[in-house]
Amino acid sequence: MLSFEEAKARLETAGQSHVLQFWAELSAEESNALLEEISQLKPEELLEHCRAAAEAGSRHSSADGRLDARMEPVPPEFIGSVRKSDKETLQMWGDEGLLQISQDKVAVLLLAGGQGTRLGVPYPKGMYNVGLPSGKTLYQIQSERIQKVQELANVKHGCRCTVPWYIMTSEFTLEPTEKFFKDHQYFGLCPSNVVMFEQRMIPAVGFDGKIILEKKNKIAMAPDGNGGLYHALVDNKILEDMERRGVEYLHVYCVDNILVKMADPVFIGFCVSKGADCGAKVVDKAYPAEPVGVVCRVDGLYQVIEYSEIQPETAELKGPGGELLFRAGNICNHFFTRGFLKDVADKFESQLKQHVAIKKVPFVDGEGKLVKPTKPNGIKMEKFVFDVFQFSKKFVAFEVLREEEFSPLKNADGAPLDTPTTARRSLLAQHYRWALAAGGNFLDEQDKPIPPKHSTTQNEDPPAICEISPLVSYFGEGLEKLLKQKNLKSPFLLDENEAKNLVQTK
Numbered sequence: 001m002l003s004f005e006e007a008k009a010r011l012e013t014a015g016q017s018h019v020l021q022f023w024a025e026l027s028a029e030e031s032n033a034l035l036e037e038i039s040q041l042k043p044e045e046l047l048e049h050c051r052a053a054a055e056a057g058s059r060h061s062s063a064d065g066r067l068d069a070r071m072e073p074v075p076p077e078f079i080g081s082v083r084k085s086d087k088e089t090l091q092m093w094g095d096e097g098l099l100q101i102s103q104d105k106v107a108v109l110l111l112a113g114g115q116g117t118r119l120g121v122p123y124p125k126g127m128y129n130v131g132l133p134s135g136k137t138l139y140q141i142q143s144e145r146i147q148k149v150q151e152l153a154n155v156k157h158g159c160r161c162t163v164p165w166y167i168m169t170s171e172f173t174l175e176p177t178e179k180f181f182k183d184h185q186y187f188g189l190c191p192s193n194v195v196m197f198e199q200r201m202i203p204a205v206g207f208d209g210k211i212i213l214e215k216k217n218k219i220a221m222a223p224d225g226n227g228g229l230y231h232a233l234v235d236n237k238i239l240e241d242m243e244r245r246g247v248e249y250l251h252v253y254c255v256d257n258i259l260v261k262m263a264d265p266v267f268i269g270f271c272v273s274k275g276a277d278c279g280a281k282v283v284d285k286a287y288p289a290e291p292v293g294v295v296c297r298v299d300g301l302y303q304v305i306e307y308s309e310i311q312p313e314t315a316e317l318k319g320p321g322g323e324l325l326f327r328a329g330n331i332c333n334h335f336f337t338r339g340f341l342k343d344v345a346d347k348f349e350s351q352l353k354q355h356v357a358i359k360k361v362p363f364v365d366g367e368g369k370l371v372k373p374t375k376p377n378g379i380k381m382e383k384f385v386f387d388v389f390q391f392s393k394k395f396v397a398f399e400v401l402r403e404e405e406f407s408p409l410k411n412a413d414g415a416p417l418d419t420p421t422t423a424r425r426s427l428l429a430q431h432y433r434w435a436l437a438a439g440g441n442f443l444d445e446q447d448k449p450i451p452p453k454h455s456t457t458q459n460e461d462p463p464a465i466c467e468i469s470p471l472v473s474y475f476g477e478g479l480e481k482l483l484k485q486k487n488l489k490s491p492f493l494l495d496e497n498e499a500k501n502l503v504q505t506k
């Protein structure tokens, strides 16, 4: 660890001497913690970071329109689509994906370093329970999907494959996530195949270019955005781990989408058969101001323009058929080859754009009292995971069905969209559709038939409650043999035990 003198010199070089202003008041333990924090910061990088943040803050307007004029939509012929493809093609991609999975070539990587500020919980989002009949958390659902996709590949190819699960956490989420997994015996996964690592944290900076102190001995730090992935892969030797395991393809996704298909064989198979090194799943944007990024091209290069960085007028532009011109909504499900990630790590990481977020950052005033600002006072710099698309040699977009694949949990209940209620509803509506399609009949509590309803809107609950464990079915497969012509009493929970009962009562 640094000595006081070294820390002082380091901070002076970066113009940040104020970080030590409360030094004389700190206990030995407190001062050690501060020295430890300072020792993580490299003086030149810090100087540059603070300079760039202050400059970005002074001219900040995220949606400044600099890119809008150069944006063009992805030509439809460059988008693979679940809706527009026939059954055989989808089957072919799915088979290809399962083949790759069966050969241990596929891993999933979860971006879980965020603080879930909008959701308003003090713990990692993945630990959230949206109120399903089973009480499962997002982490449990995801873990069970991994187990099921492994099983599908095993059964098809007579193997015992592994889909390793890499989880990128941050200083905020690592400890609670690790504990949660341990407390739940990794939800049935082998701990050695769940690899958690931490992304970097960087200081929040005031408009004057000075690091913000959130305590007398603590710098206000924030994760470096989900694009911090590329640094973190190197810092934690994750690419080496993948190589050792023979992983060639990675499905990267963010934690909050309750419908995420982990290592989706169809998506993997599509990307692999197109020879892509980089790919993104998209859904048709629901309305112009929907808070999703749009996949598009800028100066001929693939890019995502984030919802906070697009001008409203651009988001509203319509194509010839009245559809949104920029409608390829990014659902934060990406495909990368290991080779591509290595290239990014070796050659391109430093070129990734810094995005600026102006936030309210709690700070200590000159007297050391904590102030919760009412106006934004700090600049946080973030990298975005999708900013590497421009370096891809062969990029593909893959359009999937929103009702099957996208229902993110962003906000607390009470907000109109993307809440625990909407997430729960989307999952239950999906499982209800699967059960109907498999030939099940629902009964109410008085054993009266509930008339089937084949589509429900986002704002209504399905007429019967049905939850199907991912351990029983991954994307609706295999249900006919269990549910056909069966009377299912709502609420109906199809877990592995119930599946066994149903087989026996054939």
Ligand SMILES: CC(=O)N[C@H]1[C@@H](OP(=O)(O)O)O[C@H](CO)[C@@H](O)[C@@H]1O
Residues within 6 Å of the ligand: 226, 254, 291, 292, 293, 294, 304, 306, 307, 329, 330, 331, 332, 384, 385, 386, 408
């Ligand atoms: C930097 C980044 O990855 N932003 C993603 C991500 O947004 P957040 O609001 O940061 O969760 O998830 C959205 C989908 O839920 C996607 O549309 C958007 O582009």
